[in-house]
Amino acid sequence: MSVTVSRTVTLIVIDEEGHLLGELPAFDVSVPFWPETSEIQTAARDRFGLDLAVLRLLRADDGADAAGGQVTYLGQLLSPAPAVTFAPAQVDLAPHPLRAAYAHPGGPAETLAWAARALDERGRGPVTGAVQQRTWNLSTVWRLSTPTGPYWLKQVPSFFAHEPAVLTWAAGSKRVTPLLVAEDARMLLAHVEGDDLYGAGVETRRQIADDLHYLQLAAIDSVPHLLADGVPDRRRPQLLAYLTRVVESYGTPDPRLRALVDGLADRLDRVAACGLPDTLVHGDLHPGNVIGGDARTIIDWGDSFIGQPGFDVLRLTDRMAADEAAIVIDEWAARWRAEVPGSDPRTSVELLRPVEALRLAAVYADFLAGIEPDEHPYHADDVGRWLTRAAELFEVSP
Incomplete structure (x- = not known):
């Protein structure tokens, strides 16, 4: 018999400028794995009318193998917020030297802007939708929609910065994801069908x-x-x-x-x-x-x-x-x-x-x-x- 592991999410939100707004009411998501963010992004939009990106994990309680339990994330608005009531929250917003670039305030917006420019320059834009599939200390991954089809945006921390070099070397292989462009540990990847x-x-x-x-x-x-x-x-x-x-x-x-x-x-x-x-x-x-x-x-x-x-x-x-x-x-x-x-x-x-x-x-x-x-x-x-x-x-x- 399969056992469902639940994940209860709390979002502490900062605005587009990085100022603390407060905490949203907790909600459950069906996918238990902590790095998975698409449901969090959807819930923020559907429940609260907020367009945001998850920046990073703040704390996790009662989970095992990075799944389930009570999980608190820091999120940042990507566009102006409607009138939403936030509960007071306390969070240390000071920068950390080991924080990934995409987990800093402004990081997701900067990366999305880079991807939009890169697709436009190659005649594959504009970006009509962006879903943050996951984010954690090893990568952030977005699915981008365009009139020419979906693309994948991936950004990795410095210790994985050699990944684009491997994909560049393997260019043309049918067994490796095609790389469109890479810069500063950011990658735009072609969509590959399948699961x-x-x-x-x-x-x-x-x-x-x-x-x-x-x-x-x-x-x-x-x-x-x-x-x-x-x-x-x-x-x-x-x-x-x-x-x-x-x-x-x-x-x-x-x-x-x-x-x-x-x-x-x-x-x-x-x-x-x-x-x-x-x-x-x-x-x-x-x-x-x-x-x-x-x-x-x-x-x-x-x-x-x-x-x-x-x-x-x-x-x-x-x-x-x-x-x-x-x-x-x-x-x-x-x-x-x-x-x-x-x-x-x-x-x-x-x-x-x-x-x-x-x-x-x-x-x-x-x-x-x-x-x-x-x-x-x-x-x-x-x-x-x-x-x-x-x-x-x-x-x-x-």
Whole structure:
């Protein structure tokens, strides 16, 4: 039996100039996930007559996994407000050095104006409607309506600023969202038909693995170019330092973690000996980051890096039944053996299992270090969860 997780939203609103107006009465939305904002925007318009954008999370209570509970956001008017009665509210409106540009007062309006100009310059405007689909510390995403069809506006924080470089490199690929223009971590993306593939079965995941394989083959010779364009370097020396640091900063007395880190240099040497080349890694290749329709499109390349391709197939098969995961991994390994005779992709994956969990702990530690404290509830438990998983996988790893 499915359980509905409810989200109760409170909006504290500032005007177009950034002055505090007050708090609106709380209301419920059907989508529980905290970053999702389209229903909030619709409710503000339909219930209160307000045209606004959500800037950022202020606080969240009683939620789990960034879903449900009592959630309070800061919103800013995008146009003059009708007569609305606001309750008194207290909120710290001081700037924060780690706040994303799109979460500052005026940020959404500035980004929307940029997108409108960019579409007009390319003969694809004017923008006739804009819906804020989501906003949080990792991105803001808007769906823009125009006479020539829908487009997607995405803006990311500085630590994801290499995403446009990846999309530019992949221009022309049918498996990556077409990029119209990018500037200052803002991107205008072509619309792709289909829905995300959360919950995809084994057959779809086999196809996703095959799609990515050919992108990764093409990227091998482009590694120097991608690194020069800012894609993070997670090859052996850099990866070793990156993973050691997260355990030193967040690790517990768990002896398994200590043993994993103590043997990490040797483990990464054994991975290298398996013979697979370093290439472009998506970094978060779960099916929800793939749009499926007549074809499949891999989206959200902000977590991408240069490193071992085995990381992606591990992410793709996470939480699958063991027998189904083995099908996807065995086919993935066969493709790489065909491309790199004498290589041992299967052993590479088994060696990387606890390393992938450790890498995800480091990714979440980076998020926490790069975002303002008010938004820590999105990721507060993730570092410890993945460190625990790394220790568990180390116990059964080769």
